[in-house]
Amino acid sequence: MANPGINAGVGGGAKAPSPILDVRGATLQYKTPKHLVTATYKVDFDVYQSDRFVLLGPSGCGKSTLLKAVGGFMQPVEGTIRVRDRVVKAPGPDRMMVFQEFEQLMPWKTILQNVMFPMQATKRFDRGEIRDRALAVLDKVKLSKFIDVYPHMLSGGMKMRVAIARAMAMEPDILLMDEPFAALDALTRRKMQEELLSLWDQTRFTVLFVTHSIEEAIIVGSRILVLSPHPGRVRAELNAERFTHENVDMPEFGLLMKRIHGLLFEESEPVPEPETEAVA
Amino acid sequence: MNALAGDVTRAPVERKEFEVVPIDATGIGSIEKPLSLAERLADNDLLRKLAILVVLAVVWEAYARFLGNPLLFPTFSETIQTFWRELTSGVLLDRTGVSMQVLLIGYSLGLVLSAVFTTLAVSTRIGTDLLTTLTAMFNPLPAIALLPLALIWFGLGIPSLVFVIVHSVLWAVSLNTLSGFRSVPEVLRMTGRNYNLSGVRFVMKILMPAAFPAILAGLKIGWAFAWRTLIAAELVFGVSSRSGGLGWYIFESRAELETAQVFAGLLAVIVIGLLVESVIFRTIEARTLQRWGMQR
Ligand SMILES: Nc1ncnc2c1ncn2[C@@H]1O[C@H](COP(=O)(O)OP(=O)(O)OP(=O)(O)O)[C@@H](O)[C@H]1O
Ligand SMILES: [Mg+2]
Numbered sequence A: 001m002a003n004p005g006i007n008a009g010v011g012g013g014a015k016a017p018s019p020i021l022d023v024r025g026a027t028l029q030y031k032t033p034k035h036l037v038t039a040t041y042k043v044d045f046d047v048y049q050s051d052r053f054v055l056l057g058p059s060g061c062g063k064s065t066l067l068k069a070v071g072g073f074m075q076p077v078e079g080t081i082r083v084r085d086r087v088v089k090a091p092g093p094d095r096m097m098v099f100q101e102f103e104q105l106m107p108w109k110t111i112l113q114n115v116m117f118p119m120q121a122t123k124r125f126d127r128g129e130i131r132d133r134a135l136a137v138l139d140k141v142k143l144s145k146f147i148d149v150y151p152h153m154l155s156g157g158m159k160m161r162v163a164i165a166r167a168m169a170m171e172p173d174i175l176l177m178d179e180p181f182a183a184l185d186a187l188t189r190r191k192m193q194e195e196l197l198s199l200w201d202q203t204r205f206t207v208l209f210v211t212h213s214i215e216e217a218i219i220v221g222s223r224i225l226v227l228s229p230h231p232g233r234v235r236a237e238l239n240a241e242r243f244t245h246e247n248v249d250m251p252e253f254g255l256l257m258k259r260i261h262g263l264l265f266e267e268s269e270p271v272p273e274p275e276t277e278a279v280a
Numbered sequence B: 001m002n003a004l005a006g007d008v009t010r011a012p013v014e015r016k017e018f019e020v021v022p023i024d025a026t027g028i029g030s031i032e033k034p035l036s037l038a039e040r041l042a043d044n045d046l047l048r049k050l051a052i053l054v055v056l057a058v059v060w061e062a063y064a065r066f067l068g069n070p071l072l073f074p075t076f077s078e079t080i081q082t083f084w085r086e087l088t089s090g091v092l093l094d095r096t097g098v099s100m101q102v103l104l105i106g107y108s109l110g111l112v113l114s115a116v117f118t119t120l121a122v123s124t125r126i127g128t129d130l131l132t133t134l135t136a137m138f139n140p141l142p143a144i145a146l147l148p149l150a151l152i153w154f155g156l157g158i159p160s161l162v163f164v165i166v167h168s169v170l171w172a173v174s175l176n177t178l179s180g181f182r183s184v185p186e187v188l189r190m191t192g193r194n195y196n197l198s199g200v201r202f203v204m205k206i207l208m209p210a211a212f213p214a215i216l217a218g219l220k221i222g223w224a225f226a227w228r229t230l231i232a233a234e235l236v237f238g239v240s241s242r243s244g245g246l247g248w249y250i251f252e253s254r255a256e257l258e259t260a261q262v263f264a265g266l267l268a269v270i271v272i273g274l275l276v277e278s279v280i281f282r283t284i285e286a287r288t289l290q291r292w293g294m295q296r
Helices: A063-071 A111-122 A127-140 A156-169 A186-203 A214-220 A251-265 B002-006 B037-043 B045-067 B076-088 B091-123 B125-138 B143-154 B158-182 B186-194 B199-210 B212-235 B246-255 B259-290
Strands: A021-031 A035-047 A052-056 A078-083 A095-098 A174-178 A207-211 A223-227 A234-239
Touching (some): A035 A063, A035 A078, A052 A063, A052 A214, A063 B186, A095 A156, A111 A127, A127 A156, A223 A251, A234 A251, B045 B076, B091 B125, B186 B199, B199 B212, B212 B259, B246 B259
Parallel strands (some): A174 A207
Antiparallel strands (some): A223 A234
């Protein structure tokens, strides 16, 4: 169960648990010169403190778009997105994004400088403590040996660790990850999933994680939002707190996989929505 | 045929499976294959280029001797002698100094203007339209064609030269910089915006370094354009200024039929171009793009 309040000190109040992220009826659209593409339609969900909340859905169903909207890079045409009761209007360091692409690292900065950069740019932390914080978080992702090299000298998995470290060092309200491990090979991906979970065990951060791998969703996530094919609508919300790498072989794991598979790929409605509509 | 016919069983060669402990790899850091002297020499950029220059010089010398007309085509050795004489007497250095001064003023002014224009262009839509329109209009216009106009506006002197140099630098650098900015990966832009960077700070901290390969290419082209424009402008620049630059030196020498001096002047132009390219720009490249893995 997604149970808030594990990290008792963080909420800082005796209030009833209120969601960190509150998405209400969010419809997201792209306006291109020729078409109006509806990426998601009236999506609702809540993410609570220390959730590992996974957005799962077939390719093109609007997962990235939803994440971008939470990040503040686009506005819903209908509905609202709130983080800590404030409506999201623009990008900000309280919601740190981690992308799939390795290009997100700055090639002109060393690993250490990359991790320090957002802390310096946003002035969120005292100047004296930035370096130590960066070193500490790089130590957590086992990159202490590589602090002075440039990103192009790292392997894909290491680059991804830098990106995660950089985002975590900012201690955002919520970490937004868009298929962070999709560009990695299967072995590295598995290792990164384990590392992410062990990092989570240490600090219990809140993360919104996009993937289109059912297995990854079950292993990484504590709660899974299943989206329908394009345009993305809510199909189901499931709990997956119980499962990790250790119990991949358990029958329940297989059952959950099957269930999600069914949700994703069985025809649930006879008439699929048209892909695009002409601009009025 | 026989061999194929005999190959009835298509079973793979049978081999035993095995597992071993990997061999000891401590001390792997010291494995280094020493290169032979010839390999090291061939690996040296400067040396290879020098070799090309030597060949060119030999061809020049041979052809000039075959021609035997120093008024039309002095030999390489004569040119070098004259070059050395003019250099040590200080004349060439003086002239180069004058040219350089004007050049640096014009070049830096052009860069500053270009920075302003491109920053405007990436921050506002009207700025983009302005820059692309102006570039499309003025980039094809040879700077020298503006010289008559410059003479009318600024008279005979440094301001006119600076004007044409700025014109030749500004559009080339802006065009490159803007296209560099535009090809910065979307995730890098989003990352920058995620950190609340915007406006000038976004341009300085994200776009400029990310587009640095294109910017540096623009700087090089701008430099070459500026240098060419300056020499050409000085050549047609008239008589009044007594201490003209290199272009004027070449023009004077031609008037006095000192062909070897004309060649020495041209040589100076080339040497400076080479020095700037292979020392200044190479160093910048090695310190930035190559270290960052943005260029091989
Ligand atoms: N910049 C854009 N302009 C127009 N349409 C877009 C744009 N980006 C995405 N779309 C459309 O929006 C829909 C959702 O795209 P999105 O990238 O969010 O999908 P996704 O769920 O992340 O898919 P994937 O799993 O393949 O990454 C798609 O139909 C896509 O064509
Ligand atoms: Mg996506």
